Amino acid sequence: MAEAPVLGPAGRTRARWWPLRLVSTVILLVMGGVVVASALITLSVIRDQERLLLRERTGEAAAVLGGAFAGVQSSLLLLGAIAATDRGHPQLFASAAHPEVTAPGQGLLVTAQRGTQMTVTAAAGTAPAVGSAIPPDQVRLAHRALVTRGMVSGLVRQGSRRWIAFGLGNAAGPATVVWEESALASTVTTKPSASSPWGNLDIALYLSARPDPSTLILATTRNLPLAGAQYPFRVGADTWLLVTSSPGPLVGSLAENMPWVILVIGVIAVALTVTVVETMGRRRDYADRLVEERTASLQNAMTELEAAQARLVQQEKLAAVGQLASSVGHELRNPLAVIMNVLYLLEAGTGADADEATRRHLATAKRETSTATLIVSDLLDYARGREPILGPVQVCDLVTEALSVVPPPAGVQVVDHCDPGITIHADRDQIRQAVLNLITNGYESMPDGGVLTVSASSESGSAHITVTDTGMGMDTGTRENIFTPFYTSKARGIGLGLAVTQRVVEAHDGTIAVESTPSVGSSFTITVPVMATMVSVAP
Amino acid sequence: MSRYTVLVVDDEPGMRDTLAAILELQGYRVSSAIDGETAFLAVQAESFDVVVMDVRMPGRDGVSVLQEMGNPPPQVILMTAYALEEQLRAAVKAKAFAILHKPFDARRMLSLVSDASQAER
Numbered sequence: 001m002a003e004a005p006v007l008g009p010a011g012r013t014r015a016r017w018w019p020l021r022l023v024s025t026v027i028l029l030v031m032g033g034v035v036v037a038s039a040l041i042t043l044s045v046i047r048d049q050e051r052l053l054l055r056e057r058t059g060e061a062a063a064v065l066g067g068a069f070a071g072v073q074s075s076l077l078l079l080g081a082i083a084a085t086d087r088g089h090p091q092l093f094a095s096a097a098h099p100e101v102t103a104p105g106q107g108l109l110v111t112a113q114r115g116t117q118m119t120v121t122a123a124a125g126t127a128p129a130v131g132s133a134i135p136p137d138q139v140r141l142a143h144r145a146l147v148t149r150g151m152v153s154g155l156v157r158q159g160s161r162r163w164i165a166f167g168l169g170n171a172a173g174p175a176t177v178v179w180e181e182s183a184l185a186s187t188v189t190t191k192p193s194a195s196s197p198w199g200n201l202d203i204a205l206y207l208s209a210r211p212d213p214s215t216l217i218l219a220t221t222r223n224l225p226l227a228g229a230q231y232p233f234r235v236g237a238d239t240w241l242l243v244t245s246s247p248g249p250l251v252g253s254l255a256e257n258m259p260w261v262i263l264v265i266g267v268i269a270v271a272l273t274v275t276v277v278e279t280m281g282r283r284r285d286y287a288d289r290l291v292e293e294r295t296a297s298l299q300n301a302m303t304e305l306e307a308a309q310a311r312l313v314q315q316e317k318l319a320a321v322g323q324l325a326s327s328v329g330h331e332l333r334n335p336l337a338v339i340m341n342v343l344y345l346l347e348a349g350t351g352a353d354a355d356e357a358t359r360r361h362l363a364t365a366k367r368e369t370s371t372a373t374l375i376v377s378d379l380l381d382y383a384r385g386r387e388p389i390l391g392p393v394q395v396c397d398l399v400t401e402a403l404s405v406v407p408p409p410a411g412v413q414v415v416d417h418c419d420p421g422i423t424i425h426a427d428r429d430q431i432r433q434a435v436l437n438l439i440t441n442g443y444e445s446m447p448d449g450g451v452l453t454v455s456a457s458s459e460s461g462s463a464h465i466t467v468t469d470t471g472m473g474m475d476t477g478t479r480e481n482i483f484t485p486f487y488t489s490k491a492r493g494i495g496l497g498l499a500v501t502q503r504v505v506e507a508h509d510g511t512i513a514v515e516s517t518p519s520v521g522s523s524f525t526i527t528v529p530v531m532a533t534m535v536s537v538a539p
Numbered sequence: 540m541s542r543y544t545v546l547v548v549d550d551e552p553g554m555r556d557t558l559a560a561i562l563e564l565q566g567y568r569v570s571s572a573i574d575g576e577t578a579f580l581a582v583q584a585e586s587f588d589v590v591v592m593d594v595r596m597p598g599r600d601g602v603s604v605l606q607e608m609g610n611p612p613p614q615v616i617l618m619t620a621y622a623l624e625e626q627l628r629a630a631v632k633a634k635a636f637a638i639l640h641k642p643f644d645a646r647r648m649l650s651l652v653s654d655a656s657q658a659e660r
Contacts, residue, residue, distance in 0.1 A: 333620035334551055337642035341557035344645035348564055373642055380622075 014410075024278045026269060036267025040350040046251055053250040054229045062233040062242045063196035063444050066204070069235040072166050072180055073151040075100055080171025080178040082121050083110045097124035105163070105183030111142060122173075127181065138165055142177045145169035151236025153207055156181065164207070164217055166236065184217060200410040201244045202226055269321065302495060318485055326383035329376045336376065339369050378496040381433060382485060388427030388507050395422040395456045395463055402435045403454065411449025418456040422462050424530050426508055431528075434504040437497040438467040438524050444490060445471030445522060461530050468523040474516040482514065506530040543594045543656040546599065548578040548592035549618070558591060561645050562652065575599030577644075587613040589636075589655045591648070594619040598648065602627060605634050614650075614655035 020028065043503040079097055086092040097108040107127030111134055118134050120127065128134065131148050134142070143329035143504040145152045153166045163183045172176040204226050208215040228245025265332050350358060407471045408414050424431075434507035435454075441454045450470035457464050474482065474489070481487045483502040486497030505512045510528035545567045549555045552573075558640035559569045570587070576599045578592060590613045592602040605615050610614060614636040623631065623638070631638065636655045 286589070330620050334554060335643040337618075338553040340563060340642050341554070341645055345557060345560055345564070348561075369642075435603055494585065 010379060011492070020274065021281050024274045026125075026278055028274050028389065031266070031270040031273060033262060035270060039259040039264065042262055046258060049251050049255070050246070050249060054201075054244060054246055055231070057199070057250065058229040058231040058242055058244040061198040061201070061203070061244070062231045064505045065242065066233045066235060069151075069153075069166070071170060073236050073365055076151060076166065076168040076178045076180060077171055079108060080110070080168060080176070083172035083176070083178065083443060093122035094124045100180075101125035103182065107179075107181050109179045109181070111179065112172075112179050113142075115121070115145070118177070126183070127179075138167075138179075141165055141167055142169075145177045146175065148237045149229075151238075153235055153240075154236050155184075155207060155217065168236075170353040173352050178299075178382070182254065186470050198242075200248070201246055204243045206241040206243070207238070209241055211241060211243055231413045250264055321486070322383040325379040325493070329379040329383065332372070336369060336373055340366075340373075343369065346494040355405055355491070375494055378494065378500065380504075382496040382500050388430050388504070390425050390427060391429045393424050393431060395424060395458075395465065396420050398428065398432055399435060399465065400441055405436060406440055406443065408452065409443055409446075412443055412446055413449075413451045415451060415453040417453060418454075419458065422456055422463050422530075424528055426528060427504075431506040431508070434501040434526060435465060439525070441497055441524075442467050442469035442471065442522075444468050447471075450521070457531050458530060462527050463530055464525055464527050466523060466525040473518040473520050473522055474514075475518055479514060479516050483512075511513045542568070543588040543637065544570070544654060545656075546570050546578065546581060546587040546590045546592075546613070548572045548575070548590065548596070548604075550574055550596045554593070558648070561649065562591075565652075566651055567643060567652070567656075573603045576600060579604045582608055582613065589613055589652050590615045591639075591652065592617055594623070595621060602631060605631065611618055616651055618643075635657060 018025070021378045026380045056427055068214050069315050079093065079100070082096045083093045093110065101124055104125055107123065107125035109123040109127035110121045118139050120130050120134065123130055123315040128326045131227045135156060137154070137158070139154065141152060141154045146152075146169040148169060151166055153164065156163050161183065163177055163181045165181040167177045167179050169177050173375060198220075202223075203219065204211065204216060204221075204224055205218040207217055209232050211230070213224070216224070226243045227244045228243060229246070231242045232239050233242065234298050235242075249466045343362060346364055347354075350362075354362070399416065399418050403414060403416065439452065439454065446452070446469055452470075453466075453468045455464075455466045455468075478489050482489075484495075485499040486495045487499075505526050505528060508528045510526060513525045513527070514522060516522035516526075541568045547555055547558045547562065547569055548571070548574060549558065554581065555571050555573070557632050559571055567589075570581065570585070572581050575596050579599065580589070581587075582590065582604075592601045592604065592615060594617050601617055601619075605617065608615070612634075615634065616637045616639055617635045618630060618641055620641040628638075629634045637651045639651065
């Protein structure tokens with residue numbers, strides 16, 4: 001079963017590839033742009049802030065480290081002075097140095113150059129014994145210390161042991177180096193602690209100005225190299241490098257997530273705004289369409305009302321005319337009958353004695369009386385307009401009969417193309433009258449002669465009767481009015497023939513069509529159902 | 540010459556006179572009546588072979604005269620300028636010899652009168 005289409009004010013919805021209206025789209029784009037830009041700017045500001053904070057924290061840590069090692073240089077200077085004044089009494093150095101040794105694995109010592117070797121001349125803590133030689137790494141460091149103003153520092157390896165050594169050249173006399181050395185754990189990685197100068201930062205400390213893995217002495221993570229802030233700082237005469245990164249946001253998690261917060265809130269705000277604008281827009285459109293449709297239907301109703309009123313007025317007019325026609329027609333029949341009787345008497349009275357002129361005048365009077373009789377018949381046919389009384393009608397017989405009732409005028413040739421065997425269910429008198437009217441009409445349109453063709457055929461339940469003439473034809477204005485009662489383009493007649501024909505055809509549930517070309521001719525086609533059903537038509 | 544008698548009934552003098560003239564010309568003996576009542580009385584008083592009578596007349600109309608004619612009734616030809624209602628037409632057809640629609644050709648009228656006068660009553 002076919003589903004009835006849901007019609008309403010939205011009946012005219014157009015398919016749009018873009019679901020939003022223009023204003024919503026503009027709002028979406030502008031607000032979306034603002035939101036994304038705000039989020040990006042906030043992100044950039046927060047990253048800058050994060051970098052700045054990391055750099056500050058790194059600088060602070062580096063300052064603390066630098067300060068600690070500055071203390072080493074001054075104690076080495078002091079111990080060097082002690083060692084210089086008490087040459088040959090290493091116990092004095094040892095007792096002076098002893099308080100400085102604060103951690104296991106820490107040692108303080110003095111070395112002096114003896115030829116190509118460096119030997120220990122005084123020691124405290126875990127330093128090598130007096131008189132022993134120092135490892136080659138430390139010798140290289142000692143050579144650098146001797147030519148450098150200020151403390152040098154470096155990593156010393158011997159076997160699997162490593163330690164960091166600070167050396168101050170010529171501190172206990174020429175060609176001497178005073179050392180502080182601290183053993184380093186076998187692994188460089190230690191856990192960060194809150195008490196360390198760098199707090200919770202991940203750090204890597206290099207004994208060089210660049211992040212050279214061979215100079216790494218301390219790291220709080222295995223994920224090296226670190227990709228954070230690099231902060232070089234001076235330790236004695238050398239430059240160390242502190243590299244840090246922050247495992248967590250220094251600006252705080254709220255600040256870190258602020259861009260996302262802005263983005264999410266912004267997207268929600270944009271969505272809400274667009275939804276509100278879209279809803280309001282659609283409501284307005286709906287209201288507009290409603291108003292439009294109501295206006296249109298009102299206009300339609302007005303038009304229909306006007307047309308109905310016009311039809312009513314026309315019907316009333318025609319009914320009044322019909323009534324008038326009926327009484328005039330009937331009243332004319334009596335005098336016409338008397339005139340015909342008189343003409344008969346005149347003819348009979350004069351008989352063969354009548355001269356030529358009298359006979360001609362009598363003939364004219366008879367002809368005109370016949371015409372008047374026909375006009376009255378037309379008038380009464382139209383005024384009567386009775387319901388069809390249906391019965392089987394042989395179309396070809398009917399056509400032949402109609403053609404025989406009105407003989408063709410001089411110069412007109414009649415062609416009868418009738419498919420035999422067509423039977424319609426119709427009112428014989430009425431259909432005959434209709435065909436007769438078309439034939440008479442055709443004759444009258446060919447005053448100078450021509451060909452009148454009557455054809456009948458049937459197809460798919462309909463019978464067609466066509467009357468074609470080669471007469472004067474009609475212009476558009478005439479063609480539009482030929483079925484209007486009392487309209488006529490002829491000098492004679494009162495314009496009811498075709499009106500009667502049309503009414504008869506319509507009463508048989510049929511149609512009448514006309515084609516016409518001026519100076520070429522006209523063609524009228526009656527189409528009626530083979531089994532006509534009665535249709536009531538107002539008289 | 541025909542010896543048949545014909546009564547012409549019509550309230551229109553022109554119609555009455557011309558019909559009478561035409562019939563007389565053909566040798567019928569013609570009487571005239573100017574309305575239904577007169578015609579009814581005439582038919583009671585005298586025997587006619589044929590009555591040619593208008594339907595619509597002042598007073599008594601042709602149909603009522605036709606229905607009440609005594610025995611043996613003459614052959615009646617009704618003349619009318621109006622279409623008869625279906626019911627009336629059936630009733631009239633049963634009793635009347637013929638119905639003539641005005642205006643008619645005089646020759647047709649004569650032929651009907653001739654037929655009527657020779658018809659069995």
